[in-house]
Amino acid sequence: MRMKKNNSALIIFLMTICVFLAGFSSCEEKAFKRAEKQNTITAYEQFLKKYPNGKFSWMAAQRIEWFSLEQAQDKNTIEAYEDYLRRFPEGNFRAMAIKELEFLVGVEVKKLTVEQMAQMRGLIKTDFGEIEIKFFPQKAPETCRNFIKLAKSHFYDGTQFHIVMADYLIQGGSPGGAPNGGPGYMIKAEFNDLPNVPGAVGMARGSHPDSAGSQFYICLAHIPERDRQYTVFAMVEKGLEVATEISHQNAPGPEAGADAYKPFKPVYIKTIEIR
Structure with a gap:
């Protein structure tokens, strides 16, 4: 009899956890959709601050990195690309940033005298x-x-x-x-x-x-x-x-x-x- 009661308590506990996690996941998904609607670096940063290890966190981080690269491309300066590389030293778009930075630096270096x-x-x-x-x-x-x-x-x-x-x-x-x-x-x-x-x-x-x-x-x-x-x-x-x-x-x-x-x-x- 006691075992049945213990099993029932365990089942209720596990069900409560599942409901809690489902609710948490639902809240996270809604928060991510709100960030997507704004689609800005600030919005995704706010999302990551609240859900740093959530199931959408990697996607938010990647979008922050991509938008940061786009900002560097818009400015198209050596300083902008260097700032991107400092912020994302192992970023997914690092090779692209280095290639574009290499072109800008190359223009300057060509002007150097012996x-x-x-x-x-x-x-x-x-x-x-x-x-x-x-x-x-x-x-x-x-x-x-x-x-x-x-x-x-x-x-x-x-x-x-x-x-x-x-x-x-x-x-x-x-x-x-x-x-x-x-x-x-x-x-x-x-x-x-x-x-x-x-x-x-x-x-x-x-x-x-x-x-x-x-x-x-x-x-x-x-x-x-x-x-x-x-x-x-x-x-x-x-x-x-x-x-x-x-x-x-x-x-x-x-x-x-x-x-x-x-x-x-x-x-x-x-x-x-x-x-």
């Missing part, structure tokens, strides 16, 4: 610290221009150093850490007399001389076989010890094929600031 680029510095921010590089546009003007454009477009944000060879070389700048990743285009080689000595920064490439894109390497030893075969365009001024520490991260080894020197634990480039 003298102006020579005064600039690139600050590579990583999980292990910062590496500051000095450009040599007198030797490789278009390579410097390309690197500066990609950095200012936030292309390198979140990419990895996907090749680490202890006390020899580190290489990064590929989206997703893919061995053949790049920006979707290739640049012409500017081979010069700058040697691949410790601290030298050069553009990685495939078998064709004009196949560099976004990937770059930092030498930690003299690599003479690369002299005049790869475009060296910069030199580490500060933080070579950071690059050295990165080079010592554990990787599978030669038997692992394409990922032989890819660290087990990803080493991320947070961003590259141009100063």
Whole structure:
């Protein structure tokens, strides 16, 4: 008899919970429809404030992001796209924003003189610290221009150093850490007399001389076989010890094929600031 009473109480309790959840869901749906009717960032933000983990929350968040991108597109300024990327660092439309930002930045970077680029510095921010590089546009003007454009477009944000060879070389700048990743285009080689000595920064490439894109390497030893075969365009001024520490991260080894020197634990480039 007591068991029947307990079962009845449990059933009543569960039914009450179901009714409550159904009512909650109904309230949430109505609130979302009201937000849809207004169809503004503010309306969706108010909805998310009330229902941060609701079944419509992902949809509201995505619409906020999309409308924010549209606002950046309407303004069509570098500042507007940078603001979008700051607000949505891992957003669904990040690639689109970077592409449009890259165009705007490219227009500005084209106007830079060799003298102006020579005064600039690139600050590579990583999980292990910062590496500051000095450009040599007198030797490789278009390579410097390309690197500066990609950095200012936030292309390198979140990419990895996907090749680490202890006390020899580190290489990064590929989206997703893919061995053949790049920006979707290739640049012409500017081979010069700058040697691949410790601290030298050069553009990685495939078998064709004009196949560099976004990937770059930092030498930690003299690599003479690369002299005049790869475009060296910069030199580490500060933080070579950071690059050295990165080079010592554990990787599978030669038997692992394409990922032989890819660290087990990803080493991320947070961003590259141009100063």
